[in-house]
Amino acid sequence: MGDKAGTRVFKKSSPNCKVTVYLGKRDFVDHLDHVDAVDGVILVDPEYLKDRKVFVTLTCAFRYGREDLDVLGLSFRKDLYISTFQACGVDFEIRAFCAKSIEEKIHKRNSVRLVIRKVQYAPEKPGPQPMVETTRSFLIALMKVLVPMMHCAALLPRRASSVNVHVTNNSTKTVKRVKISVRQYADICLFSTAQYKCPVAQLEADDQVSSSSTFCKVYTLTPTLDKNREKRGLALDGKLKHEDTNLASSTIVKDVTNKEVLGILVSYRVKVKLVISRGGLLRGMLDRDVSVELPFILMHPKPVEPPLSRPQSGEEL
Structure with a gap:
């Protein structure tokens, strides 16, 4: 038999x-x-x-x-x-x-x-490519930052995420450094709502963008649990016995206007920060760094x- x-x-x-x-x-x-x-x-x-x-x-x-x-x-x-x-x-x-x-x-x-x-x-059909744009005015000139995320809207834990940064610097300022981080936001909805923010991947590059120039570069970050296990306020996926876990997947809510949702709502954002060179004490107080945040979805595909x-x-x- x-x-x-x-x-x-x-x-x-x-x-x-x-x-x-x-x-x-x-x-x-x-x-x-x-x-x-x-x-x-x-x-x-x-x-x-x-x-x-x-x-x-x-x-x-x-x-x-x-x-x-x-x-x-x-x-x-x-x-x-x-x-x-x-x-x-x-x-x-x-x-x-x-x-x-x-x-x-x-x-x-x-x-x-x-x-x-x-x-x-994660949805079987990929959504539109997430993208965000911001413009900062420095007295008489502008600095424009465009940040699209490459690949698809649903990214996988432990897999590299590509962030494409475009900078059009029409100002007299110089960008002396680029900082990029992936942040996890966990909203605890119970008796009242509290939010925990935790960086899960960070990158800093000494890339400079001089005045009256443009800049384009793709940066790669990999959000993983291995490098963040000891952090407080970090949301993880539920696990069964004898199984390892990973960073919590993004929470998708059908009705985002429903204020009576209870539990933990998880979301992710990429933050790009351009560190501006400062000249003198007064200019240093007026010239703020340029930053922008881009929400994205971090989920597992259906196995x-x-x-x-x-x-x-x-x-x-």
Whole structure:
């Protein structure tokens, strides 16, 4: 009899082995207009169930403090919403348990909690090339800066990003240095809104642009987690056990005017700064550096479906 490829199944059982949850996948895609349905199988010992019912909940929770800080009945975790049929971060989990009613206290011995992820992938069709332009007036002359990003609007973590800088210097000033940085912005939306800003890639070049001249150059930066692991306020993608993670993908919201969105909203911008030479104390106070910011999307492409493999237990993931 020939070997047959099995179907990959995620499995997790309660401590007393009376309730078991089976899921075909743990990543569920947010398509903006809909989210993949979470479907699976619950196996319950009928003799253990008796006169009780089986409940399944889908919970989205936001943790804004370490678990070891949960003392005196205070929990640094807020459930954003619960659908019945549940470090700082947003997580989703499937919970199955036996009880006479859904309000009954849930015991660990007869309940199962299995973490899943809601993910977004880069659009299959690339969008328009992001570009921004600014003009700075120096008394009687102008300096014009044009910054288009090369390739496509959706860039990949750990892959080089090309920034094409065009400078038209019609002023009497001289650009003595070019600074470029990729910055991650994380808006924490819970009780109130707070924003964390963290540079994830930086570059500084001694490229000069003299008066009455033009300049064009492509700079390359690679935003990676490896060089930013120790930074505070950095948003990361959620991960399952025994998996590495990476910089958080950009958050795409269908309705940008909705002010009731809860969780962490991540965005990225490239900042280009031209350092201007200054002459004298008074001119140094009047002549400010020229800077411009360009938003862009940092996301993963939709992965190719993995080949079929043997079932895996949820405790191993």
